[in-house]
Amino acid sequence: MKNELQYLGETILKNKGFIAQEIHEKRFAEVSMTSSEQKAFQQIEQQIIKIRADFVALFGEALVDSSDIHKANDKVRIWGEKTGQYIFGLGVPLDEALKDTSYYRSGIWQHLKEEVMKNNLSARIVFELISIIDPLMDKAVHDFSLTYVKEFQRSLESAKTSFLELSVPVVPLVPGVGVLPLIGNMDTERAHLLMEETLKQAGKLELTHLVLDISGVLIVDTMVADQLFKVIGALSLIGVKTIITGIRPEVAQTIVTLGLDLNHITVKANLHQAFKEIQLIKNL
Incomplete structure (x- = not known):
């Protein structure tokens, strides 16, 4: 055979x-x-x-x-x-x-x-x-x-x-100043990347101020807020001051309901107010 x-x-x-x-x-x-x-x-x-x-x-x-x-x-x-x-x-x-x-x-x-x-x-x-x-x-x-x-x-x-990576775009505006417009939902994976990419881009662009605009974020819950606070804290450690803008009324209500404390964070209604705040700080 x-x-x-x-x-x-x-x-x-x-x-x-x-x-x-x-x-x-x-x-x-x-x-x-x-x-x-x-x-x-x-x-x-x-x-x-x-x-x-x-x-x-x-x-x-x-x-x-x-x-x-x-x-x-x-x-x-x-x-x-x-x-x-x-x-x-x-x-x-x-x-x-x-x-x-x-x-x-x-x-x-x-x-x-x-x-x-x-x-x-x-x-x-x-x-x-x-x-x-x-x-x-x-x-x-x-x-x-x-x-x-x-x-x-x-x-x-x-x-x-x-x-x-494209969903975390730090856009340089003028020397030392950048804006990060967040759009859509924030899950755990994107939140982790937000920390990593924001710190990387802030260092690369030599930022002193970053405007974090959340007008495009659909839902702000405890996880999202906690991650944003962590990003702001990490940025402060490398000398970057963060200003949050674009908190919509329904998001503001959620933040109050959750009992989140924003007293230690600079918050402005829009980008225009944020830029005025930055100019004021730089002129001091």
Whole structure:
């Protein structure tokens, strides 16, 4: 049986290019592309075919060395991780990429079927092929999908971080003076970034005064107020005086209800009043 499996594996390795090309042509026979998409695809088509051929070869190698299934699993895992990263980088949706699975199954099995029939191999060999080919195919799908999802999550986290950084914009107005307009809701993650980015930008811009405008903050609760107080306290430690502006009536009511003490914090109704306060302080 081992010699027969080796023979079948060797025929797959020998014909991997042909099998890969056949799978590739069937896969894209019904895919509709615009002229620009076709042009872009032609630039990577040979690389895609090579990836297919390398994948087909993994099954040939598994049959040639059927006694070491762990080695075959490791090779499939490496292929899945590498290809998952590559396909994600191309921007191909996961569900679209996974459509290849059925083409690989049918392509490889069609070749094996022809060889089994041509050489009149036993049903036992067929069952042995099933026990090797199908689990490897399933593992390849799992490893590919897992890597693709991890890359997707990493991309989301990167985009979220970039968005959060943009949501803490310290804008320099005149030398030593900046304004930080806060807009939207404040969650724990954004609050943490608020402290980090504000201190960083205040030092970078050599600020002496920062106007913290919260007219765009929808909700001010205990957590938000506590974080704002911490930011103001940290800024004071590096020599930056903070003025809060834009407290809307409903927010003011919430602050009073929560019993928050703003006596030690400079509060002005708007930016204009804050700038007048800064000019007054600087003229003293």
